[in-house]
Amino acid sequence: MSTMITVQFERELWELFRPFYQRPDEALREVAVLELYRRREISSGKAAELLGMERFEFVHYAGRLGIPFFDLDEDELIAEVRQAVGE
Secondary structure, three states, X not given: OOOOOOOOOOHHHHHHHHHHOOOHHHHHHHHHXXXXXXXXXXXXXXXXXXXXXXXXXXXXXXXXXXXXXXXXOHHHHHHHHHHHHOO
């Protein structure tokens, strides 16, 4: 199922955005998915699915853009390590 949405940009923003992409609709989709992933609203698997990539390919791509795969605070890291060692 697909829903058509119209988005309006100020000309200045559009002119900054447009030269980088042949297909602006695909670029907007990519930006939205990357931002949702960065905010931890969706998983790397879901983000990969939405962009038509394999999960590893997406994680690598996001990392090149400065979006880390592991982004844990100290408490989260300790909990993950404890779970991994069976504590």
